[in-house]
Amino acid sequence: MLDKQKLISMIDYTLLKPTTSKEDMRAFCEETIKYGFRTVFVNPHYVAYAHALLSPHGIKVGVPIGFSLGGATTHVKVEETKEAIKNGAEEIDMLINLGALKSGENDVVKNDIAEVVKASQGLTTKVIIETALLTDVEKETATRLIIEAGADFVKTATGFNGGGATVEDVKLLRSVAGDKIGVKAAGGIKSYQDAVNIVEAGATRIGASGAVAIINGEKSNKAY
Template sequence: MKTDGLVDLIDYTLLSPTATRENIADFCKETIKYGFKTVFVNPYYVSYANEFLKDNDVKVGVPIGFSLGGATTKTKVAETVDAIKNGAREIDMLINLGALKSQEYSIVKYDIQEVVKASQGLITKVIIETALLTREEKMIACNLIMEAEADFVKTATGFNGGGATVDDVALLRATVGKNFGVKAAGGIKTYEDAVNIVKAGANRIGTSNGIKIITGNNSQGSFEQSY
């Protein structure tokens, strides 16, 4: 797979809790230089990143309920509405893991549905933290996400242990079928990692290692994370 094809699949991310405004500015400059189409920053920086990137056809995305997923549905909805007001054009929400583990599936589905509604037609991805779930729970989560009419299932935040694996991506793809989105995130650091993940079924990659992936250069930009 050519690196220019990978650029179109990468959600370039800077979600470090200590990222400064200067870091975000450098990150946005990297985004423009290397041609990434979508970036993800924490809610506080959405407006700033959007202003920086608005003339370069780059979408700014935002994590919701990050990074534990335990916020109430009302809080996640409010966070989504505020992010869109500030210029967010894609939404990555974290599933309610406690409710999923408690087999409170109607709560999990409702939580996703309400964020999807609040997203006003924007692409909505749902993070399930595959490293924390059993195989059965991963499959149940995928089905709830599809029923709630989100657009993607996503492997991980990269902040709660584990990350994207070829086996997990293959399982998610097999569960959701060929027409639903699968985003892999967490620990994707090299060109080879990215290609293997795409071959397993991912059609979007979330990573802070985007420059390294497409250039093969071990030097990295503003921040390097596992996300």
């Protein structure tokens, strides 16, 4: 069984609900400190606030870019990335351009990622591909483009657009990624056993809004 502290170190604790209030965010940050998560992900509006609360504890704040559809222009994603870093973000999870991928415009997809990687100035970058919306061939293509563009991780899903991490998808992504990049599994991980299964399939990072319930051996009922 995966050690509890090891699992905590692998989890990106997440609060991305559009209705999140400042009080919600403060409580979330306090919970993060209490349980010892190393990284959180919050929407751009809350990056500076979360950073102020968490940086004294050595906890990183990450931010989703182009969230939650990925259809923003590359210029917008780059500027969003720069502003987030200025506000204290230390990890970047960007949405892939799904329309371009579906259109077979691989150069557009690759450039979109590469420009955000460049704007990230060496920070860890992950690329969300929304596995539930892709064929296996598209998942493989996306992962190869992510490697070529210089990002650090391929990530399964946001949890906002249907589906989520599955053992089968993680195995597939890992088979393409090899040891070149990490695999982050997010969306639909509801229990400790789910997390164990996903890690055994090849995930090296987990994104979860229900992280506290998961590590306490309870069932999370959070959708994302």
